[in-house]
Amino acid sequence: MKFKSVFDIIGPVMIGPSSSHTAGAARIGRVARDLFGIQPTWAKIHLYGSFAETYKGHGTDIAIIGGLLDYDTFDERIKTAFADAEQAGLTYEFIPETAHTEHPNTARIVIGDENREMSMVGISIGGGKTEITELNGFPLRLSGDMAAILVVHEDRSGCIASVSNCLAKYDINIGHMEVSRREKGNMALMVIEVDQNVNAQILKEIGDLPNITQVTRIAD
Amino acid sequence: MEVLFRNVRELVERATQENKLISEIMIEQEIMITDRSREEIMAQMDRNLTVMEEAVEKGLRGVHSTSGLTGGDAVLLQNYLKKGNTLTGELMLDAVSKAVATNEVNAAMGTICATPTAGSAGVVPGTLFAVKNKLNPTREQMIRYLFTSGAFGFVVANNASISGAAGGCQAEVGSASGMAAAAIVEMAGGSPAQCAEAFAITLKNMLGLVCDPVAGLVEVPCVKRNAMGASNSLVAADMALAGVTSRIPCDEVIDAMYKIGQTMPASLRETGQGGLAATPTGKWLEAKIFGGAVVGSGN
Numbered sequence: 221m222k223f224k225s226v227f228d229i230i231g232p233v234m235i236g237p238s239s240s241h242t243a244g245a246a247r248i249g250r251v252a253r254d255l256f257g258i259q260p261t262w263a264k265i266h267l268y269g270s271f272a273e274t275y276k277g278h279g280t281d282i283a284i285i286g287g288l289l290d291y292d293t294f295d296e297r298i299k300t301a302f303a304d305a306e307q308a309g310l311t312y313e314f315i316p317e318t319a320h321t322e323h324p325n326t327a328r329i330v331i332g333d334e335n336r337e338m339s340m341v342g343i344s345i346g347g348g349k350t351e352i353t354e355l356n357g358f359p360l361r362l363s364g365d366m367a368a369i370l371v372v373h374e375d376r377s378g379c380i381a382s383v384s385n386c387l388a389k390y391d392i393n394i395g396h397m398e399v400s401r402r403e404k405g406n407m408a409l410m411v412i413e414v415d416q417n418v419n420a421q422i423l424k425e426i427g428d429l430p431n432i433t434q435v436t437r438i439a440d
Numbered sequence: 441m442e443v444l445f446r447n448v449r450e451l452v453e454r455a456t457q458e459n460k461l462i463s464e465i466m467i468e469q470e471i472m473i474t475d476r477s478r479e480e481i482m483a484q485m486d487r488n489l490t491v492m493e494e495a496v497e498k499g500l501r502g503v504h505s506t507s508g509l510t511g512g513d514a515v516l517l518q519n520y521l522k523k524g525n526t527l528t529g530e531l532m533l534d535a536v537s538k539a540v541a542t543n544e545v546n547a548a549m550g551t552i553c554a555t556p557t558a559g560s561a562g563v564v565p566g567t568l569f570a571v572k573n574k575l576n577p578t579r580e581q582m583i584r585y586l587f588t589s590g591a592f593g594f595v596v597a598n599n600a601s602i603s604g605a606a607g608g609c610q611a612e613v614g615s616a617s618g619m620a621a622a623a624i625v626e627m628a629g630g631s632p633a634q635c636a637e638a639f640a641i642t643l644k645n646m647l648g649l650v651c652d653p654v655a656g657l658v659e660v661p662c663v664k665r666n667a668m669g670a671s672n673s674l675v676a677a678d679m680a681l682a683g684v685t686s687r688i689p690c691d692e693v694i695d696a697m698y699k700i701g702q703t704m705p706a707s708l709r710e711t712g713q714g715g716l717a718a719t720p721t722g723k724w725l726e727a728k729i730f731g732g733a734v735v736g737s738g739n
Contacts, residue, residue: 221443221598226470227484229556229593229602229619230564230586233491236546237505237658239554240603270605273711274656276730277507279549299549324605324709346603347556417474 221365222345224440232348234293240325241271241278244344246298249287251352252329252340254436255372260331260338263288263312269324271344272316281314284327288312293348328354352438358400358409362439366395366413371426372434375401375408382429383410392416407433444469448595448636448690455632462622462632463584466591485583491553492542492565499541503548507729510659511548514541531570532671539566539670543663555586556593556602559609559658560616562666564589567620567673575627588626589619592639599691600698604651605710607701609665614646614697617669617676624677640686640693641676647693648700650708652715655726661716 223229234243253260265284267275275281279298285305286298297304305312325344330337341354353360355370362368373379380399387394393415401408417440427435444465445451455465470481500518504511517537520526526533539562546552546561555564568585571577577585593602596615601607621638630638646669654660686693707714716722 221446223594223597224473226466226481226587226590226594227488229597230485230488230590231553231555233488233551233553234558236549236552236558236561239556239558240605242558243554270710273713274653277655277657294551296551324706346601346606347597348554 223347223349228347228349232293234348235279235283235296235298238278239348240344240346241274241280242283243293243348244325244350245271245280245283245327246287246291246293247348247350248327248342248344248352249284249329250290250292251287251342251350251436251438252331252338253288253290255340255355255370255434256331256338257434258333259308259310260288261309261311261333262331263310264315264330265312266315266317266328266330268317268319268321268326268328271325271327272318275314275316284329285310285312288331350439355409360411360438361398362411363396363413366415366439367417367437368411368413368439369418369423369426370436370438371410371412371432373408373410374431374433375405376431379408379431380410383412383426383432386422386426386429387412387414387418390422392418392422411438442472444472445591445595447599448592448639448694451591451595452632452636461584461588462591462626462635463587466587466594482583485586486579488553489583489586491551492555493569495542495545495550495552496538496565496569498550499545500537503544503550505544505547505659506549507655507657507659509547509654509657509725509729510663511544513663514538514544528671531574532674534573535567535570535670535674536667538569539563539666540663542566543666547657547659547663555589556597556615556619557604557612559604559662560612560666560669562663563613563616563669563673564620564623566666566670567624571624571627577627581627585623585627588623588635592619592622596694600694601701607698608649608704608709609651609662610643610646610649610697611701612651613662613665613669614643614649616666617646617673618643620670620673621676621680624673625680628677628681630681634680636690637685638676638680640688640690641679641684642672643693643697644686644688645672645676647697650704650715651710652708652717653710653712654717654722655729656712656717657729660725
């Protein structure tokens with residue numbers, strides 16, 4: 221079931237005008253920032269499908285920038301996100317694409333600073349719900365039916381065990397898990413679908429484990 | 441994921457057998473799925489109710505979108521209502537004006553609660569704050585109104601769609617209207633089965649509704665469609681309370697809605713490329729708002 225909570229239906233509280241194009245877009249931007257870890261200094265945002273067709277009128281552009289500035293869906297500062305981005309030293313560019321994607325509301329966000337860059341693909345599935353489908357070229361095969369977290373870590377032995385031990389400690393059952401890496405000893409990813417929601421405290425505990433770079437909820 | 445209900449039949453059966461309200465089943469399921477306390481869940485819905493209340497009040501004071509396409513109609517409706525000589529009646533037009541108020545706030549990038557989406561956010565609060573004057577509910581009953589709406593929306597979202605891009609406006613305003621109708625019935629003292637009848641009757645009359653926003657904006661015809669959705673809800677609720685039933689069961693209506701959405705051309709699913717968006721005036725407005733060649737007149 222893609223929609224689990226009644227608050228997926230009655231909610232989110234948000235700045236109008238569109239739950240898919242505005243609230244969903246803000247959430248995609250915010251997850252990108254979360255995964256990057258800090259405020260990026262530049263962003264290139266590729267928009268596909270309905271996002272590309274209608275982003276201006278729906279405020280999809282300012283919502284994504286708002287998300288990159290860490291604003292929530294209901295943060296009134298979304299309306300001034302462009303000006304706020306300039307103040308925060310974030311430059312951005314929107315690139316409407318004509319390519320067909322699997323989902324009509326798709327955004328590819330490429331962000332970075334002087335040291336590194338990151339690319340992420342997010343889709344907005346309706347009512348403000350979103351899913352992340354790709355990170356740095358790694359496809360994330362999420363069912364969308366379960367809550368999921370993404371753990372970016374260094375490719376070291378024991379990493380996967382320590383994360384799954386932590387989840388077990390809180391009685392969180394893993395439904396599906398994928399581990400991928402670019403090359404031995406480098407950056408690696410764990411995508412973990414779970415039966416129960418993982419709260420902020422557990423996320424922090426996982427983040428504090430050795431060799432873990434970043435932990436983010438990517439579907440809930 | 442284990443749930444108490446996957447479709448309307450299971451929802452109504454459970455409520456009937458346990459002699460509970462639909463809203464109670466939804467609350468129990470939320471507790472079960474999220475592992476949060478009843479107090480916490482009720483408090484969150486209370487906050488959503490407050491957001492809805494504030495949006496209605498703001499809209500009734502008068503707001504305008506930056507595109508200039510929408511705004512001020514909620515005020516016109518309230519002024520007209522005050523003259524006391526409406527054709528459809530006070531409650532009906534009050535609901536309509538409050539639905540419009542919410543969507544005008546949404547179009548003006550104000551704060552709203554998506555119910556189930558932003559484009560369809562007017563129907564549930566519009567009807568709620570209108571029937572409130574008639575039924576004098578407690579705050580808890582108003583919060584329950586949202587849980588009952590949510591229960592039906594939950595079924596539609598999981599078994600069909602609540603996205604205009606995926607299923608046309610029938611999935612957005614159609615779902616919202618059915619959700620509101622079911623909630624009105626519960627608040628008015630109807631049975632869980634009558635809630636489902638009201639939902640089915642409402643959605644049946646919204647089938648095939650295209651999503652064709654002019655210039656791609658959630659304004660024209662979205663705001664007025666919320667008004668029509670609200671009036672549709674009230675009529676269906678009255679019909680269900682009178683004992684009228686839907687010949688086609690609720691879950692089959694939802695399934696039909698989904699299949700209609702899948703066979704709808706993309707131009708009629710929130711792309712701003714077909715229907716009213718593709719009319720000469722629709723195109724003219726688009727060019728006027730976003731620049732580009734302005735062809736013809738806007739009249």
